Amino acid sequence: MLSAPNVAVVGVTGAVGEEFLAILAERNFPIGDLKLLASKRSAGKKIEYQGKIFTVEELTEDSFDGVDLALFSAGSSASKKYAPVASEVGATVVDNSSAFRMTDGIPLVVPEANADTIKGIELGKGGIIANPNCSTIIMLVPVTPLHRLAHVKRMVVSTYQSASGAGRAAMMELDSQTRQVLDGKPPECKLFPQQYAFNLFSHNSDIGEEGYNTEELKMVYETHKIWGDDSIKITATCVRVPVMRAHSESINLEFEDPIDEKIASETLKAAPGITVIDDRDNNRFPTPLDASGKDDVLVGRIRNDISREGDGACGLDIFVCGDQLRKGAALNAVQIAELLL
Ligand SMILES: NC(=O)c1ccc[n+]([C@@H]2O[C@H](COP(=O)([O-])OP(=O)(O)OC[C@H]3O[C@@H](n4cnc5c(N)ncnc54)[C@H](OP(=O)(O)O)[C@@H]3O)[C@@H](O)[C@H]2O)c1
Structure with missing residues (x-):
């Protein structure tokens, strides 16, 4: 067992990369x-x-060479090319991109939901672990404990996603405009x-034949993988709003x-969390400002769904805000690395 692994931060100059360094330092990661x-x-x-x-x-x-833990946040093409190389020479990779999330055999992990899926992976012995999409993580931190209690049958989510979710260039665009x-x-x-x-628009990812953008489909399929149950009905609408940091989501369950x-x-x-x-x-x-810079996902508007009254079904609405650079990306990855320590 390694007590102080050699660490590489890939994409360190980006929005997530900067957060990686802040979180590693705050948590005194060895x-x-x-x-x-x-x-x-x-x-x-x-x-x-x-200080160095x-x-x-x-x-x-x-x-x-000599790296035990590689924290990747440099986009999916860099991950596809370099994460297997890193793993091959013994670095255990925690990848923030979408490159390997749906690959069979690669764990897709939210520690609060499925920490058990990384059993058997050891720091310094290679292997790739995928960090889910930021909107998926922020949704599943609060929805998983409710699911464990009463089993979610159907979920309808609408997101209000911040500029920093699209990296530094998007933050600069919002600022300058x-x-x-x-x-x-x-x-x-x-x-x-x-x-x-002073505007908002449908999420800037590609739209497929069925009219869903890829961000929406990530929320559906990643949830199925993390919960190990693809019978759960999920639909999502993802929207980019002019907020600098932290995503919000309205979730009907x-x-x-x-x-x-x-x-x-x-x-x-x-x-937890x-x-x-x-x-x-x-x-x-x-609010997203409350959530900015925080580790926890904030949850409120917890209420019975009145549209289900009288039909025998149990429904709830909740509203959540989470810092997607932290829990939605860097913090989740560092928590995974801490589990490996
Ligand atoms: N932003 C979020 O909230 C968030 C949440 C979850 C996951 N992610 C994922 O994390 C990754 C990074 O996102 P970000 O928001 O931090 O983006 P960003 O601010 O645009 O930063 C991108 C980083 O990747 C580096 N990079 C790009 N192409 C590279 C290459 N070919 N080789 C080496 N480094 C390269 C950049 O280096 P240079 O500065 O040298 O260009 C920069 O350090 C993406 O895969 C994204 O999907 C982001």
Whole structure:
């Protein structure tokens, strides 16, 4: 068992990469040697970690010699090319991209839901573990304990996704367009075809034949894989909103077994990784600003679904906010690495 693995952070100059370093430091993750990797564009850049200055290196096939843990967040093409190379030379990979999420034999892990699926994987002995899509993680942290209690039959989710979910370039687009609009100038659309500031639009991923975008389908199929049950009916609508950080989701749930808002609230309060903010008297519920920089997924608006009254079915509505750079990406991956330690 390794007590201080040699760690490589791949995509360290990106929105998730930066969060990786912050979380590793905050949680005092034991590190032997640290290697910071990004594209050729960033090679030579200096980054400070715990008072020491590190130089960013270009990601190449030779980057992983001596590395025990490789935390990848450099997009799916970089993962497809380099994660198998890293695994081959003994680095255990935790990958944030979509490259391997649905690959048979590769665990797709939310520690609060299916930590048991990484049994047998050891740091420094290779292997790839996939981190789910950020919207899936933020949904499953609160929905899994309810599912364990009353078995979800059907789930309808609508997302309100922030700019940082699409990386640094999207954050810059929201920032610069907001300034341009407030200055009375026409907003420049560089990344997204639609105006982003003071607007919202359907998620910017590809649309398939059935009319769902890939982000929506990830929420469906990744949930099936994580829960090990593809009979659960799930439909999703994913929307990008002009919020800088933290995704929000409105989730309607139908259950097999009896459950009500009171039991759901108690269950959520007792579950790991969740803070309940559900103050009906003061109309105070989770917001993305509350969730930004926090580890927990915030849950509120916990209420019985009145449309199910009288038809014998149990339904609930909840509203959740989670920092998708942290729990939706870097924190979830570091928690997986901690399980491996
Ligand atoms: N943002 C989120 O909330 C979130 C959540 C879950 C998962 N993810 C996933 O995490 C990954 C990174 O997302 P992000 O939001 O951090 O994106 P980002 O801000 O655009 O950063 C991308 C990072 O990847 C590096 N990179 C890109 N192409 C590379 C290549 N060919 N070789 C080496 N490094 C390369 C970039 O390096 P340079 O700076 O040198 O270009 C940068 O460090 C994506 O797969 C994304 O789907 C993101």
